Amino acid sequence: xxxxxxxxxxxxxxxLDSWRLLLREAVKEVFSMMVxxxxxxxxxxxxxxxxxxxxxxxxxxxxxxxxxxxxxxxxASKIAAKMLAVPVTEAASHMSxxxxxxxxxxxxxxxxxxxxxxDKCMLSVPTIIIGGDYEVFSPAVxxxxxxxxxxxxxxxxxxxxxxx
Amino acid sequence: MSIRALIVDDSSVMxxxxxxCLRQAGMDLGKVFEASNGAEGLALASVNTFDLILSDINxxxxxxxxxxxxxxxxxxxxNVPIVMITTEGGEKSVLEALSLGAKGYIRKPFTPDQVKxxxxxxxxxxS
Numbered sequence: 001x002x003x004x005x006x007x008x009x010x011x012x013x014x015x016l017d018s019w020r021l022l023l024r025e026a027v028k029e030v031f032s033m034m035v036x037x038x039x040x041x042x043x044x045x046x047x048x049x050x051x052x053x054x055x056x057x058x059x060x061x062x063x064x065x066x067x068x069x070x071x072x073x074x075x076a077s078k079i080a081a082k083m084l085a086v087p088v089t090e091a092a093s094h095m096s097x098x099x100x101x102x103x104x105x106x107x108x109x110x111x112x113x114x115x116x117x118x119d120k121c122m123l124s125v126p127t128i129i130i131g132g133d134y135e136v137f138s139p140a141v142x143x144x145x146x147x148x149x150x151x152x153x154x155x156x157x158x159x160x161x162x163x164x
Numbered sequence: 165m166s167i168r169a170l171i172v173d174d175s176s177v178m179x180x181x182x183x184x185c186l187r188q189a190g191m192d193l194g195k196v197f198e199a200s201n202g203a204e205g206l207a208l209a210s211v212n213t214f215d216l217i218l219s220d221i222n223x224x225x226x227x228x229x230x231x232x233x234x235x236x237x238x239x240x241x242x243n244v245p246i247v248m249i250t251t252e253g254g255e256k257s258v259l260e261a262l263s264l265g266a267k268g269y270i271r272k273p274f275t276p277d278q279v280k281x282x283x284x285x286x287x288x289x290x291s
Contacts, residue, residue, distance in 0.1 A: 033273040034181065083177050085184065094177055101175040104222075105272045108251030112271070119256040125174065125224055 013143065014063075014162050019114075020145050026109040027149060027158055030102060035082045039149045039156065046148045047155030050075070051132040053095060055103040058124035063117055065142060065162040067107040069099060073130075075154035100126030106158065138163065166194030167287070168212070172205040172219040172231060173249070178272075182218055182249060182279070189280035191287075202231025209241040216287060217241075221250040221257060229257075232264045245286045249274070 024041065031039040051070040059065050071079075073095065080098035081091035091098075103126050111117045142163040149156045169186065171179045179198045186193055197212060199205035203226040205219065217235070221228035228248060236242045247268040248261045258269050267286045270278060 030273045033275050080177060084180050097175050097177045101178050104175075104251050108271075109273060123222060123251060125222065 016143055016145060019110075019160070020147065022113045023106075023110050023145055023158065023160055024147055026106050026113060027147065030105045030109055031151070034102070034105060035079055036085075037082050037151065039151045042148050042150055042155075047150060049157050050155055051157075052076075052130070053099055054129040054132075054134075055096075055099040056127045056129070057100075057103040057107045059107060059111065060122050060124070062120035063111060063114070063162065065160060066138075067103060067110070068159045068161075069103050069106070070157045070159070071099070071151075072154055075151060075156060078152050078154065096128040096130065100128050110160070166192045167215045168194050168197070169216045169218065170197045170199065170205060170208060170212070170214045172199045172202060172217065172223070172228065174200050174220065174223040176200070178220070178249075185274070185276040185279040186283065188276040189284065191283070202226030202228060202234070205231050206234055206238075209235060209238060209244075213240060214244050215290075216283070217244050217246045218249050218283075219246060221248055221252050221261065229260055229264060232261060232266055236265045243290075245290050247283055247286055249279075 028039055031037055049070060050072040052073045053071055053076040055069040057067050059067065076095035076099050077088050077092045079102065080094040081088040083098050084091055084094060104123060107123050111121050142161055145160040147158045149158065171182050173179045183196050197208050199208055201223045219228040219231055228250065232246055245267045246265065247270060248266050249270045249272065251272045261269060268282045270282045
């Protein structure tokens with residue numbers, strides 16, 4: 001399976017439905033293996049988007065775009081605490097590093113699930129934004145996948161913007 | 165005798181996870197040295213002797229492939245077994261790391277058992 005399929009209009013479109021499933025699987029695997037905790041999919045209503053901490057990893061090559069993770073500071077500290085196996089009170093200073101590494105691993109694990117993409121798509125080092133007063137602009141038209149998760153009763157949103 | 169290990173990764177969280185996995189694998193680790201990029205790793209390798217080096221590939225300042233390339237030019241470090249631990253798990257990266265002299269390769273995310281499966285045979289092959 002190639003990364004993109006041609007649409008009647010000639011624009012190469014990613015198979016978003018199957019990628020949504022692969023991204024969900026990639027997120028769950030990273031949390032299970034590296035955080036040591038399960039992350040769940042919300043049952044009915046989507047949780048609110050809290051973007052006190054935003055992690056971003058760029059993808060370049062055959063698949064070009066940005067993967068981002070948005071959550072609260074409290075949630076980011078809990079993730080760091082689990083990864084380091086220390087109390088949450090000792091983990092706050094590591095939350096940026098932890099969120100960046102989660103983004104990196106989710107992006108890498110996601111692209112590894114798409115046949116033929118592994119060697120044709122490179123990842124940037126992660127960028128972390130603390131605070132929610134920002135806007136993101138992109139010059140390219142693209143597609144977006146957004147997935148909500150719950151981690152210890154807190155919302156985590158994973159987004160994948162793919163530029164065509 | 166305890167093992168002197170160097171862990172090179174730009175994420176301090178990841179360095180701690182790798183160290184924990186090595187200890188969970190039952191390895192008798194002595195002092196574990198940490199570096200946040202290849203340049204820092206080279207500086208440590210120039211003044212210390214290691215039994216094992218684990219390195220990420222995708223790092224700022226100096227990436228893991230250049231780190232391995234330079235390490236192999238150092239008389240005191242060229243025979244130290246190196247295992248790459250990275251998100252860039254494509255065949256191209258694997259082959260390049262191995263051709264430069266890395267002895268093994270672990271793709272993130274990983275479990276402690278996977279670290280054990282890859283690192284123990286590398287250490288045994290050196291002894």
